[in-house]
Amino acid sequence: MISEFQDLSDKIDRLAQLTQSLRAENYLLRQANHLLSVENVSFRDRLLEAQRRLEALIGQLPPPPGEDGEGAADESEATQ
Numbered sequence: 001m002i003s004e005f006q007d008l009s010d011k012i013d014r015l016a017q018l019t020q021s022l023r024a025e026n027y028l029l030r031q032a033n034h035l036l037s038v039e040n041v042s043f044r045d046r047l048l049e050a051q052r053r054l055e056a057l058i059g060q061l062p063p064p065p066g067e068d069g070e071g072a073a074d075e076s077e078a079t080q
Helices: 002-060 070-079
Strands: none
């Protein structure tokens, strides 16, 4: 009977240790998740800024020949 209580006590101790270990791991995972979320927001902001800058650069490019009607006329005059 005493050995059964001792076995039960040992199992409870192991369960308590495992619980404590899992809580510590969970805390570390929450910290890592938070850091990754912050990093993700930073990357998203950088991506949006790069997209904004690229769109601004594209807006400054001249239209391709033939798209506004002028380029096509210039080409036909050059061949004549």
